Amino acid sequence: xxxxxxxxxYYGGSHILRDVSLEAHVGKVTxxxxxxxxxxxxxxxxxxxxxxxxxxxIEFDGKPIHAATxxxxxxxxxxxxxQGREIFARLTVEENLRMGLAYKxxxxxxxxxxxxxxxxxxxxxxxxxGDLSGGQQQQLAIARALAAKPRLLIxxxxxxxxxxxxxxxxxxxxxxLADRGDMAILLVEQYYxxxxxxxxxxxxxxxxxxxxxxxxxxxxxxxxRQLVAI
Numbered sequence: 001x002x003x004x005x006x007x008x009x010y011y012g013g014s015h016i017l018r019d020v021s022l023e024a025h026v027g028k029v030t031x032x033x034x035x036x037x038x039x040x041x042x043x044x045x046x047x048x049x050x051x052x053x054x055x056x057x058i059e060f061d062g063k064p065i066h067a068a069t070x071x072x073x074x075x076x077x078x079x080x081x082x083q084g085r086e087i088f089a090r091l092t093v094e095e096n097l098r099m100g101l102a103y104k105x106x107x108x109x110x111x112x113x114x115x116x117x118x119x120x121x122x123x124x125x126x127x128x129x130g131d132l133s134g135g136q137q138q139q140l141a142i143a144r145a146l147a148a149k150p151r152l153l154i155x156x157x158x159x160x161x162x163x164x165x166x167x168x169x170x171x172x173x174x175x176x177l178a179d180r181g182d183m184a185i186l187l188v189e190q191y192y193x194x195x196x197x198x199x200x201x202x203x204x205x206x207x208x209x210x211x212x213x214x215x216x217x218x219x220x221x222x223x224x225r226q227l228v229a230i
Contacts, residue, residue, distance in 0.1 A: 001026050001152050001184035002047070007056030007066075009046055016042050017053070018209040024152065024184040029174060031195045031216065032188045033228045034205035040188045041083055043205070044156050047186075048080050049073050060152065075103055079150030083157050083188075085141040089130030093121055096129050096140055100147030114143040117173050135166030142170065146177075152184045153177065159191045167194060174198055192225050204228060 002024040009017040016039050024030040034040050045051045047058060049070040058066040065073055074080070079100075087096050097110050115122040118139040124132065129140060138158055145153060155174070159167045175198060178185050189195040195202070199216030204227050214222055 028200035031199035079145035100144040
């Protein structure tokens with residue numbers, strides 16, 4: 001679904017991403033791990049077109065998208081849940097969800113599946129996003145990204161600042177979406193146990209390049225925990 005080949009990205013004179021290549025496959029969770037400041041979020045922003053790459057290529061569903069705008073990538077079927085959630089605090093839960101449908105007809109209904117995945121959102125449709133707890137806001141951010149039924153879901157540290165009970169709920173939803181077999185998931189995460197539990201494939205980034213990759217079931221044997229320990 002997603003193929004990234006040898007991309008490089010710079011901020012000023014700093015070389016941030018160094019010949020980064022990866023693939024994310026339908027029906028699988030690809031987990032990207034690494035310490036703070038190694039380039040993980042920059043990579044995701046590059047995939048979404050929020051920052052331009054200097055060299056290399058990004059293909060989605062067999063088509064090059066590295067020259068496409070962020071909204072063109074969203075319309076192509078890429079959903080993005082940014083670090084820090086970035087919901088609209090003054091809009092209601094329902095309005096936030098409709099933002100995920102912004103490029104569709106105004107009469108497009110909010111998919112009922114979102115409330116099956118996150119039942120709490122149905123109870124809070126009229127509540128402002130800023131009044132939700134951190135965990136509820138994260139569920140809202142994921143639901144907003146899912147509203148347009150993407151074929152690739154990119155999540156940037158969805159467990160950050162979230163209570164353990166909701167982390168389990170989010171993990172359950174991610175696994176369910178992957179197992180359904182019609183979506184690829186790219187998950188950036190620092191919480192090792194959460195990442196290991198979900199990973200079908202893993203990548204470890206250090207100083208803007210990948211230093212390890214493999215199957216999720218091999219993470220412990222290959223010492224990934226030590227590679228990402230702070």
